[in-house]
Amino acid sequence: MKRLKMIKSLHICLRLPIIVFDENLEIIEEYRSNRTTVLFSDYENILHDALESHELFNFISGELNDMFLLYNFENFHILFGPFKCNYINKTFFNKDMKKLKVSPRDQELLYTYLEELPLFSTSELRDILIMVHYFFSGEIKDLMTDKVHFDAKKYSTEITDQRIEYLISQNFDSNMYLYLYEHKILDYVRAGDVNKLRDMVFKLSNGVVPAVTGDSLRSEKNYSIVVFEKLSQTGIELGMDIITAYSSRDLFIKKTELSTTLDEILQVRDAAIVYYTNEVNEVSSKHLSPLITSIVQYINTNMYRPLKVKELAHQFNISESKLRSLFKAELGSTVQDFITDRKISEAKLMLKSNVTTNEVAYTLGFADASHFSRVFKKLVGQTPKQYQQTATLLD
Numbered sequence: 458m459k460r461l462k463m464i465k466s467l468h469i470c471l472r473l474p475i476i477v478f479d480e481n482l483e484i485i486e487e488y489r490s491n492r493t494t495v496l497f498s499d500y501e502n503i504l505h506d507a508l509e510s511h512e513l514f515n516f517i518s519g520e521l522n523d524m525f526l527l528y529n530f531e532n533f534h535i536l537f538g539p540f541k542c543n544y545i546n547k548t549f550f551n552k553d554m555k556k557l558k559v560s561p562r563d564q565e566l567l568y569t570y571l572e573e574l575p576l577f578s579t580s581e582l583r584d585i586l587i588m589v590h591y592f593f594s595g596e597i598k599d600l601m602t603d604k605v606h607f608d609a610k611k612y613s614t615e616i617t618d619q620r621i622e623y624l625i626s627q628n629f630d631s632n633m634y635l636y637l638y639e640h641k642i643l644d645y646v647r648a649g650d651v652n653k654l655r656d657m658v659f660k661l662s663n664g665v666v667p668a669v670t671g672d673s674l675r676s677e678k679n680y681s682i683v684v685f686e687k688l689s690q691t692g693i694e695l696g697m698d699i700i701t702a703y704s705s706r707d708l709f710i711k712k713t714e715l716s717t718t719l720d721e722i723l724q725v726r727d728a729a730i731v732y733y734t735n736e737v738n739e740v741s742s743k744h745l746s747p748l749i750t751s752i753v754q755y756i757n758t759n760m761y762r763p764l765k766v767k768e769l770a771h772q773f774n775i776s777e778s779k780l781r782s783l784f785k786a787e788l789g790s791t792v793q794d795f796i797t798d799r800k801i802s803e804a805k806l807m808l809k810s811n812v813t814t815n816e817v818a819y820t821l822g823f824a825d826a827s828h829f830s831r832v833f834k835k836l837v838g839q840t841p842k843q844y845q846q847t848a849t850l851l852d
Contacts, residue, residue, distance in 0.1 A: 516719040696740040
């Protein structure tokens with residue numbers, strides 16, 4: 458209860474309205490001032506979904522794109538806000554009000570209300586959450602970090618299962634400030650060091666407020682898409698498998714589009730950063746030269762047809778003997794064995810997805826299903842059909 462009595466200090470520091478509810482959602486304390494604005498009081502409706510999640514905290518989006526932070530302490534629920542995470546575009550606002558059939562007079566009142574709300578970037582919200590958590594728990598911690606690594610692992614599994622389906626390319630642009638911020642992220646990704654990345658996510662205060670639309674969640678989703686595009690391109694430049702890079706990018710876009718709250722969007726974004734950092738770290742650990750990295754990328758994107766050493770040597774303007782010696786030195790494999798191994802790895806994914814043996818053989822450029830089956834059994838120890846049945850049982 459001592460901490461509850463000190464909440465007024467948080468109100469003064471943050472300059473945000475703070476309302477304390479008991480477990481029955483009865484208001485037991487309110488902190489407001491003439492510097493803070495609160496428009497409505499349908500708190501039961503605002504808090505319902507957030508409380509259903511049983512999370513320690515939630516960012517909640519109101520009907521007018523005003524935002525709230527809910528923090529749960531013991532049997533109390535502390536609501537911070539309203540505030541905003543995006544500049545208000547009057548054109549978008551008026552269109553929304555027109556759809557809702559709000560009178561011109563009420564439109565002006567609502568617009569004034571939104572204009573006067575304090576503006577925080579999503580990075581600043583992360584810092585506010587750190588401070589609020591420290592206030593109640595005495596622990597300095599970025600609460601979003603715990604979820605990030607779990608999500609990265611979960612998405613990694615989904616990306617592996619879906620990599621064959623995602624090959625669509627998208628391009629987005631950003632302003633100079635975001636460009637500089639993104640390059641800080643990419644520097645950590647290039648380093649391939651997850652520990653450094655964790656520190657970056659915790660410490661970096663970029664102050665980004667992406668003013669793309671009049672909708673806070675839409676703007677954050679758009680910005681996440683920009684980040685995913687840059688992460689995938691960076692991964693490819695550093696040797697990440699092209700299909701994996703594009704399929705993972707598109708999965709993260711899909712997860713972002715399905716997100717309905719600010720913290721969900723940020724979780725997917727942070728998970729993507731960790732995922733690509735892990736992938737780059739794995740590629741970097743192989744210490745491949747730029748030439749072999751490029752050749753491996755070429756093989757990965759052309760494995761769906763027959764590939765010969767002669768074609769690769771011609772494509773990269775080196776002799777066949779030089780190509781063979783480089784592969785043996787850097788990958789410990791012959792060129793043809795590497796190509797075959799890649800095809801078999803891809804075949805396993807397709808078989809797990811219940812693609813027929815004939816379709817796999819045709820798709821991966823084998824002479825026929827019999828040839829594919831012989832090569833598969835030699836390397837895997839099972840026929841494609843046996844492998845498919847075993848994989849189904851394990852699932």
